[in-house]
Amino acid sequence: MRKLLLQLEPVIWLLFGQGILIGTLLLTGWGLVLGVLLPLGMVPEEALSYDRALRVGGSLLGRLVLLGLAALPLWKEAHHLRSLSIDFGGAERDVWIAPLLYAIAALGSLLALVAVFRIPFPG
Amino acid sequence: MADGSKTKTFIVTRFDPDRHEAPTTETYEVPVRERWKVLDALNYIKDELDPTLSHRWSCRMAVCGSCGMNVNGEPKLTCKTSLAEYGDTVRVEPLANFPVVRDLVVELDGFMDKFRAVKPWIIKAKERAVEEGPHRQSPEELEVFRQFSMCINCMLCYAACPVVANEPEFLGPAAIALGHRYNEDSRDEGARERNRIFRGEGTIFSCSYANECSEVCPKHVDPAAAINQAKFRAVLDWAASFVTSGPREE
Numbered sequence: 001m002r003k004l005l006l007q008l009e010p011v012i013w014l015l016f017g018q019g020i021l022i023g024t025l026l027l028t029g030w031g032l033v034l035g036v037l038l039p040l041g042m043v044p045e046e047a048l049s050y051d052r053a054l055r056v057g058g059s060l061l062g063r064l065v066l067l068g069l070a071a072l073p074l075w076k077e078a079h080h081l082r083s084l085s086i087d088f089g090g091a092e093r094d095v096w097i098a099p100l101l102y103a104i105a106a107l108g109s110l111l112a113l114v115a116v117f118r119i120p121f122p123g
Numbered sequence: 124m125a126d127g128s129k130t131k132t133f134i135v136t137r138f139d140p141d142r143h144e145a146p147t148t149e150t151y152e153v154p155v156r157e158r159w160k161v162l163d164a165l166n167y168i169k170d171e172l173d174p175t176l177s178h179r180w181s182c183r184m185a186v187c188g189s190c191g192m193n194v195n196g197e198p199k200l201t202c203k204t205s206l207a208e209y210g211d212t213v214r215v216e217p218l219a220n221f222p223v224v225r226d227l228v229v230e231l232d233g234f235m236d237k238f239r240a241v242k243p244w245i246i247k248a249k250e251r252a253v254e255e256g257p258h259r260q261s262p263e264e265l266e267v268f269r270q271f272s273m274c275i276n277c278m279l280c281y282a283a284c285p286v287v288a289n290e291p292e293f294l295g296p297a298a299i300a301l302g303h304r305y306n307e308d309s310r311d312e313g314a315r316e317r318n319r320i321f322r323g324e325g326t327i328f329s330c331s332y333a334n335e336c337s338e339v340c341p342k343h344v345d346p347a348a349a350i351n352q353a354k355f356r357a358v359l360d361w362a363a364s365f366v367t368s369g370p371r372e373e
Contacts, residue, residue: 006322006323006324006326009322009326009328010322010328010357010358010361010362012328013328013354013358014358083331086286086289086290086331087285087289087331089289091289091290
């Protein structure tokens with residue numbers, strides 16, 4: 001397992017790095033718009049109407065962006081939690097903590113992929 | 124005092140593996156002069172108060188990298204650290220994350236092994252014949268890695284690194300910065316070899332970017348930046364290896 005983890009480190013780090021970018025910049029903006037500005041009525045209602053959201057989310061680029069927004073932060077969090085676990089004296093338990101966290105991130109990514117494919121094509 | 128000195132209390136770690144089970148501390152009252160560095164006080168203790176104290180030092184001008192110690196819990200070059208920065212009590216300990224040989228002297232073998240592991244020399248696929256002249260390098264090419272070549276091997280970054288503390292096999296900041304320095308050298312052709320080492324046991328991906336190494340570096344090498352650049356290069360090299368020659372043995 002340790003050897004496999006070592007071989008996968010470049011991929012994990014790449015996903016983690018992109019997760020930081022997406023999680024810090026895009027997801028924050030997304031949360032701000034959906035969680036704060038929209039409920040406060042600071043965004044025009046029609047901006048996120050079902051038809052408009054479907055047109056954006058149903059396009060190829062839209063699906064890719066949604067996949068990135070959903071999946072990459074999972075890798076960021078998994079890697080951060082792994083580092084946290086090691087920092088709290090868990091270097092020895094890393095051999096099972098790391099695969100567990102990355103498996104959760106991989107499962108979440110798979111679910112995000114399925115969800116993105118299930119978005120209906122805009123009619 | 125009449126001579127302009129002021130007494131400070133030094134709590135110094137003492138450890139003699141032949142006599143002690145575990146490190147203890149000893150307290151010394153030192154008449155500290157204005158502009159004294161921490162090393163001056165340690166030398167005073169050794170010369171005037173207790174000749175049995177062991178500590179390592181040489182150049183006294185922040186070049187040799189010998190006198191690194193933990194001062195009030197922080198890794199410092201003692202020849203560069205002014206006592207004016209501290210209050211009346213100063214705690215001096217050996218560098219953290221290293222085995223102690225005696226008192227304030229730490230074991231260097233593991234550190235030197237990591238240095239050797241990254242192949243810190245110019246690797247050429249084919250040796251250049253003397254008649255071909257020198258390897259020329261422009262100032263711009265030098266500037267790419269110059270900062271990373273300023274390391275004096277003082278080991279402060281290893282004492283500050285939380286990853287070294289938890290994963291002793293981690294290559295560590297100075298060794299990675301040194302390997303990266305050669306990878307970025309326009310005369311070198313060994314990047315692929317070093318990148319394989321970077322991805323192997325003691326992998327550079329263990330670095331969690333706490334940035335403590337760059338905080339304590341007395342020569343402003345910024346090893347954390349070197350590690351991040353090295354990670355990116357190692358990933359690109361890993362991806363390229365599938366295209367050029369198939370997945371490589373890690």
